Amino acid sequence: MTSEALENTPFTITTPLYYVNDLPHIGSAYPTIAADAIARFNRLRGTPTLFVTGSDEHGQKIQRTAESLGRTPKEHCDQIVEGFKALWERLDIRYDRFIRTTDERHEAIVKEFFGRVWDRGDIYINQQKGWYCVSCEEFKEERELLEDHYCAIHVNKRAEWRDEENYFFRLSNYQERLEKLYQERPEFILPESRRNEVLNFVNQGLRDFSISRINVDWGFPVPVNPNHTIYVWFDALLGYITALLEPDQAPTLANALSRWYPINTHLIGKDILRFHAVYWPAMLMSADLPLPDRIFGHGFLVRDGVKMGKSMGNVIDPIALVERYGSDAVRYYFLKEIEFGRDGVFDEARFVNILNADLANDLGNLLNRTLRMAHKYCGGEVPNVSSDSISVGNPLKATGVKLCDRVIGAYDALAFSVACTEILTLVRMGNKYIDEQAPWTLYKQGNQAAVEQVLYVVLESVRLAAYLLSPIVPKVSTAIYQQLGYAIDFNNANSTNVNSIDDATTFAHHKTWGLLQAGQPLDDPQPVFQKLELQDAPSS
RNA sequence: UGCAGCGUAGCUUAAUGGUAAAGCCCCAAGCUCAUAACUUGGUCAUUGCGGGUUCAAUUCCCGCCGCUGCGACCA
Incomplete structure (x- = not known):
């Protein structure tokens, strides 16, 4: 396509x-x-x-x-x-x-x-016969029941023999x-x-299945027979x-x-x-x-090895969770730490660890340290570097250029965890790159051009990471973009597309490594994701 | 009972018929631009158990144990 x-x-x-x-x-x-x-x-x-x-x-x-x-x-x-x-x-x-x-x-x-x-002609009326457990609200196979037709789930309830008219859908035809x-x-x-x-x-x-009930008022009447729901x-x-x-x-x-x-x-x-x-x-x-x-x-979320459910008494109140940690944290944990399609473990200590490591330390702090240097060394503007001038051999550029397609593929496949992992790889490379290049040393040596290039490359990488993460952590991405000098709110309630100070907000534009424009004024550095603290009483 | 899947470092996961990777946690060193942060290194796995095929199996086959899902009307 x-x-x-x-x-x-x-x-x-x-x-x-x-x-x-x-x-x-x-x-x-x-x-x-x-x-x-x-x-x-x-x-x-x-x-x-x-x-x-x-x-x-x-x-x-x-x-x-x-x-x-x-x-x-x-x-x-x-x-x-x-x-x-x-x-x-x-x-x-x-x-x-x-x-x-x-x-x-x-x-x-x-x-x-x-x-x-x-x-x-796919609907017909017929007798529905069988053992019916009122508590389960369903017909049971004879073999599913315990002795004397007691329900296996509700062991103190005996299933009742029902013989009632129901409308059936001819599933067998298909x-x-x-x-x-x-x-x-x-x-x-x-x-x-x-x-x-x-x-x-x-x-x-396949057997036909019934699509109507009698003795139930709460529902729509069957058009051809209002006695049925x-x-x-x-x-x-x-x-x-x-x-x-x-x-x-x-x-x-x-x-x-x-x-x-x-x-x-x-x-x-x-x-x-x-x-x-x-x-x-x-x-x-x-x-x-x-x-x-x-x-x-x-899949389902499990905790302590058991599926979460009221009967297990191990449910987590989602409201409490959001109140305690914020929406981005909850979104990120579920999508990054749990492989979509499989059961996933919810563990509050793990939750806090992962969020702090990925969003606060790796991503947030990368922006923060770089931005501070940009203010100290480059007058608070995007360093005067053209992305074209950076060698394709630059590790961050090389990775960043390829990142987008990989992330798109992951999103399309609903592989959120893969998408996050790919993006985090670029972020970690950014931290490593700074340490290796040591722009603070370059600055002391008076090598301004090198300082600017290093900072540009890292800021641009953070920008791309934030953009690609925005479907998952819109607030964090917005904070990053705003500190980079963009007036874009990924979380704008009524936006179908991101909006911006200019029109250059198309996906094709932002997904590309090298968008950041030299001279763009940078905002003051502030943590985009505050570290979480594990609270004693986990939700009940 | 039948069918299917799973069982890998403390935790969550990865990998290939050929010396078992990553992240988190933990320990140490380095660095100082930074939200004691980052970087590097290290500790930690005879890959559920027992057999078999193979020069070689975590990866293939068989059995066992454990867990999960499905086996018709439960959102």
């Missing part, structure tokens, strides 16, 4: 639509941060970008949770949703759409979509087309381990489509699909892989709609 085509092809990315059973936890923050970084990266490079997140609000579980709290389901959802939005605000998440499945317009989309699938899809597009499900899981599952042979998943997945509507558009499929469809990337937890990698494409095939480009299943 040419860069021009790239710029004009819209990029749409989604997080899961979080189930609003409870306040957001760190497991919701994690993929949201990742999605935000990718969205920011695409905006930076000039691609029209739509970043979708939202909430999945229907279903019996929510209905009951609300009841137990003495609220209506709607009141409950409103309250929880505010909690999500507040957290996203604190984490500097710049989403474009926050879709709630209880939105009025969503019902119209669901209805229309259901109609398409219905017309295709067995072959799905297999072909996975075959032809190996990148459809990522990472590969997740893909294998899906293949394994599909190879066993549409099953939450069928409803929730379609939220991704409703979200694509412009704020003032009428809720029709045609409108929703007109600009931002098909979706490029669905970021999801590995726990909801099947719904996205199997059910969802089959539903879209049935409705005769194009499929997303890729489904990426990320």
Whole structure:
């Protein structure tokens, strides 16, 4: 693809639509941060970008949770949703759409979509029979149950025999087309381990699944039979489509699909892989709609070797974490220290160590020491050096020139950790270079030209590092840019692209090593990232 | 039980059929421009255990142990 085509092809990315059973936890923050970084990266490079997140609000579980709290389901959802939005605000998440499945317009989309699938003949009514655990809200296989049909999870609850009418989706019709899809597009499900899981599952042979429930009020009625309520998943997945509507558009499929469809990337937890990698494409095939480009299943955060979860009592309160350490720190830790797609360890001491080492010491201090010298030795301006005059053999230039393409590749592959590592390599080289060149000595020797060249090369390297890191640590990057004399705010709430004092802010421009202009006034040096201190009481 | 994956220095990870790398932590030296920072060096691994194939295995095969995921409607 040419860069021009790239710029004009819209990029749409989604997080899961979080189930609003409870306040957001760190497991919701994690993929949201990742999605935000990718969205920011695409905006930076000039691609029209739509970043979708939202909430999945229907279903019996929510209905009951609300009841137990003495609220209506709607009141409950409103309250929880505010909690999500507040957290996203604190984490500097710049989403474009926050879709709630209880939105009025969503019902119209669901209805229309259901109609398409219905017309295709992929929906039929049938008896759903089986052992049903009320606590689990699901049908169990006989073999899953303990003796006397007690639930294996709720060992004191006996599953009930249910024999009720449900509407079913003919998933079995799509067995072959799905297999072909996975075959032809190996990148459809990522990472590969997740893909294998899906293949394994599909190879066993697909059965139809029910898409309606009776005895559930909190949801949309089945269009052809209002006694039934549409099953939450069928409803929730379609939220991704409703979200694509412009704020003032009428809720029709045609409108929703007109600009931002098909979706490029669905970021999801590995726990909801099947719904996205199997059910969802089959539903879209049935409705005769194009499929997303890729489904990426990320890992879970673990702590003390156990998955974080309320039942484990080892959850980390994301709000407390941001309050204590700041949004950039949280974003950086999750994206740099955890390989996206794998389970990752959360460890607070490690968190503090890594942030201090990478952002405060290596990057922040590199800028600080260099900037101070620029003030002492070069009158507080970008040294009078033309980047062209620097030898291609200069280690920082040689690395910097190649860095961008590598980082782009990493971002595109959602390999945040690789992107950070590559950038940090340049930063470490910068520190080493200063020590070797010892500009303070050169200055004392009166070798002004050499001093200026060394400082220029390092400042420019820091600038490039900050630029490439800006999707991950927008505040730090902004601080660096501002101290380098740019009026660019990477974290500007309403910017789709960075804005600047001049027009020379295109990606092609800033991604290139050698942008820094001689004579540009430099700001006063200030730490761009304050060192963190480990606090005694980790979150509970 | 079946299928899949994983198990590498204190920690988080990397690597290749041929003398096991990086970052963090720890120790020492150097330097002084800097947010006791940076640079250099060092400590620390017979690569889960036991076999096998091979001139050579961490990398291939088998068994065992441990952990994780999946095995249909849990966001």
